[in-house]
Amino acid sequence: MHFEKKLLPNGALVASCIPLPKKTFLKTVKQNHGRPQYTHIYIGTIFSYSLAYTTTREKDPNILSKMDMGRITTLSISLSVLFFFLVLNSDHIAEARLPFACDPKDSTTKNLAFCKSNLPIPDRVRDFIGRLTLQEKVKLLVNGASAVPRLGVKGYEWWSEALHGVSDVGPGTKFGGDFRGATSFPQVITTAASFNASLWEEIGRVVSDEARAMYNGGMAGLTFWSPNVNIFRDPRWGRGQETPGEDPVLAGKYAASYIRGLQGTDGGDRLKVAACCKHYTAYDLDNWSGVDRFHFNAKVSKQDIVDTFDIPFRSCVIEGKVASVMCSYNQVNGVPTCADPKLLRETIRGAWRLNGYIVSDCDSVGVLYDNQHYTSTPEEAAADAIKAGLDLDCGPFLAIHTENAVQKGLLKEDDIMVALANTVAVQMRLGMFDGEPSTQPYGNLGAKDVSTPARLELALEAARLGIVLIINHGPSLPLSPRRQHIVAVIGPNSDVIVTMIGNYAGVACVYTTPLQGIGRYTRTIHQQGRANVACANEALFGGAVDTAHQVDATVLVMGLDQSIEAEFRDRAGLHLSGRQQELVNKVAMVSRGPTILVLMSGGPINVSFTKNDPKISAIVWAGYPGQAGGAPIERIIRVESYQLNGNHRNT
Secondary structure, eight states, rough: EEEEEETTOOOOOOEEEEOOOOHHHHHHHTTTTTTTHHHHHHSHHHHHHHHHHHHHTOOOOOGGGOOHHHHHTTTTHHHHHHHHHHHHHSSSOOOOOOOOSSOOOOOTTTTTTGOOOOOOOHHHHHHHHHTTTHHHHHHTBBBBOBBBGGBBBBBEEEEEEEEESSSSSSOOOOBBBHHHHHHHOOHHHHHHHOOOOHHHHHHHHHHHHHHHHHHHSSOOOBBBBOOOOOOOOOOOOOTGGGOOOOOOHHHHHHHHHHHHHHHHSSSSSSSSSOOOOEEEEESOOSTTTTTTTTEEEOOOHHIIIIIIIIIHHIIIIIIIISSSSOOOOEEEEEEEEOTIIIIIIIIIISSOOSSEEEEETTTTHHHHHTTTTOOSSSSHHHHHHHHTOOOOOOHHHHHHHHHHHTTSSOOOOHHHHHHHHHHHHHHHHHTTTOOOGGGGGTOOGGGGGOHHHHHHHHHHHHHHOOEEEESSSSSSSSTTTTTEEEEEESSSTOOSHHOOOOOOOOOSSSSOOHHHHHTTTTTEEEOOOSSSSSSSSOOOOHHHHHHHHHSSEEEEEOOOOOOSSSBBOOOOOOOOSSSSSHHHHHHHHHHOOOOEEEEEEEEOOOGGGGGGOTTTEEEEEEEEOOOTHHHHHHHHHOOSOOOOOOOOOOO
16 A cells, blocks of 8 residues: 555545555665655655544544644654554455355355356345355344354444444444545535535445445445434534434435445345445434433424424435335433334335344443333333344344343244344345445546546535535625635634544545645735634634735634534534634624624524624534545635535524
8 A cells, every 4th residue: 555645636635545565665664674665755744634533533533633744744754654564463454255145166066056146136035145144144134244154154233334334433434544534425414405406416426436446345234223213303413414314305315315326226126235224213312301212212203203204204215216214312202212113014015115234222222221211121122123023233242142132032043033034135136145245336436536636526526516605695605705815714623524524434545725725826924813713712722813804705613513512412502612703703703804703603593693793704614524625715715716505504
């Protein structure tokens, strides 16, 4: 693996991921005294950011927003050693994918009926399940499904994520070897603001290309638990950023389009990857005012279920033909969704006729026993979930308690076989029981197909189409290079990377921050103004105010990040966090030229205070714009003819 420094047409700096043979890589490292040479050549480039991000985001998701390029450079030696350690002391050297099952070289299984790809899938499924013991069956009911060595079937991790690009959030996917990163598109709430169904489908197609490529390289699975199509009803919800928004019809259209891109539209029952619509249903609270998602009971009328919450999921199943639906943690009208036969068996599989499997949100079956105390014993919880229509448990609960549930007469073995028939059928539709992966459809996809220039350009276009112009007095945008020679770029989100890609993101090979984007158009002076979006002091105010007084225009890049809104982190209110509003007012007061307010956020922000400030001449909502987010913000500054999305969002 080595990295090639390039400058894209949009001005973004990219460290292209180019594979080297393992022997050549090791030789290069040895000649360089144990340190990969490219980590020294390109320290301070975007790849250094990428590596720092992957190693620090779990401890502090905002750490990079606190670092300028100089600080990144001081980490060069540490990053080099860490990179060397990760490559040589882990399994991150990608290997070609071996057959999951039905290896043509295995004489003991190649003639078994479930390995004959010319037979109908239902016949193959029955043959395979019929050969399993009860002990083997229950170990296939969980996301970390066990191997069945005597039948030549390997273990499989069902949990992978692809919300807006291939992600390493789930254990089924990892980056390394030939796959150092993947294209990271804008967060869903941003892309949905484009109102562009063909864009959503094309993004899905690119994501599934890269997912298949990583699967072929042994770095990912084929079952991706995306998209999230919950209704963003409460604007304080920390996960609203993952959704298409508050409109059920838009959410349904987004879902069907993205799923078609992910799963493929080549005809027949074959799947490129298997998508999953989550979380069914009435789920828009994680942790707010002493109530968390494990104990939340959504009281919803029948009309609201049908007219609001069902619409995107119905669209997923009927229009998108999604291969999976995930039930949620919460209860609906007193019944846990993952144990409710009216929701799972009667609605999803019965009325909508799901051709696929139903999976629990992670540990949901355990939650309905341990947290919600819905059943008296764990065996009852396992039995209730499976009989309600659940096929797969994200978590170990069903593998531990299902056999005992059968022995106690709470569940029939036939119920387990029904669940397995749904999951195994999806695996067969993915080609996982068809032997050698390289000879199958999409078997030619590899590292060369990940983060290509065309895919990077699509990420830029998606960000451009998702940005929303809220106000533009004057008009002040675009700025004129004849009048605005020097632009101040100020704010805690002005030079961030992790913030731009939102949550459930992977690792990109290229990022363009707002500061980088604007700096390619005009001369800039940068002031962070705040240590981070939650900072409660004014230590950095002085430099920001002084700079705004000296320049011809000021761009304030403010908003939120994952420390404020995220999974299990709902907001208390809708105002800018920390003392950002105070910073905006002070900077605008002294600014000599136009003051442009750019907001990065998933949820809405109350900026009504700007109505009383005539110096704030334009407001732009950028959402979480993905890896290329700074480039379209730069285009706002440019005088070239540039059409901003004029759709207004509530503020």
